[in-house]
Amino acid sequence: MQYSRGQFITFEGPDGAGKTTQIEKLAAYLKSKNHPYLLTREPGGTRISDAIRTLILHPEHTEMINETEVLLYAASRAQHVKEKIIPALNEGLIVLCDRFVDASVAYQGYGLGIDLKKITMINKFATGGLEPDRSYFIDISPQFARKRLLQRNGHEALDRIEQKNIQYHEKVRKGFLQLYERHRDRVCLIDGHQSVDQIFDTIIRDFQAVFHSE
Numbered sequence: 001m002q003y004s005r006g007q008f009i010t011f012e013g014p015d016g017a018g019k020t021t022q023i024e025k026l027a028a029y030l031k032s033k034n035h036p037y038l039l040t041r042e043p044g045g046t047r048i049s050d051a052i053r054t055l056i057l058h059p060e061h062t063e064m065i066n067e068t069e070v071l072l073y074a075a076s077r078a079q080h081v082k083e084k085i086i087p088a089l090n091e092g093l094i095v096l097c098d099r100f101v102d103a104s105v106a107y108q109g110y111g112l113g114i115d116l117k118k119i120t121m122i123n124k125f126a127t128g129g130l131e132p133d134r135s136y137f138i139d140i141s142p143q144f145a146r147k148r149l150l151q152r153n154g155h156e157a158l159d160r161i162e163q164k165n166i167q168y169h170e171k172v173r174k175g176f177l178q179l180y181e182r183h184r185d186r187v188c189l190i191d192g193h194q195s196v197d198q199i200f201d202t203i204i205r206d207f208q209a210v211f212h213s214e
Contacts, residue, residue: 007133009095009096009136011096011097013192015162018140018199022203023096026204027039038084038094040080040096043056043099045080045097058159059163077100078126102135102179106173110171110172111172135183135186136190137187138192139176139189139192142173143166149162
């Protein structure tokens, strides 16, 4: 899918990696520089996509089969791309998105063991072939991530995906690292065990270099 002017930037990483904190810090930086931007997330971002998000993540939906999960994520993404992301890019905005197709490859391809070609095909249909211009992958161990999530919210607040066992999340992390190896031209890998400020310093220096921004 083609768009005319804007830049599309995604943030990826395991649950608990600190993506939300970092994407909000980059949004604040863009605002301070008067760069027009859109901050959004997946699954979600539109009324329909948010409704699908609730279906996917609700902890009581333990009977959800893997194929349903794959298709629900793709359906949410299709609505998000067509309704929100592409129009913003066409207006020249910098779109900051918390998760995109890389998350489906890592979580459903590697985590659930769904054929990677099927994941790619389904999501290419959903997105019209849209790909990020830059992706920031914040990498942390599943054990560290789980500890952080439990400290922040407690076990009762974990969603259906966050509640999966450590072995599953190890596979997801491996998936993200494999994506980094395959797409080094697009993906910036960052050690998520650093402080919030150290992580953001790496992101902002990379952003300024890649997009020639000050």
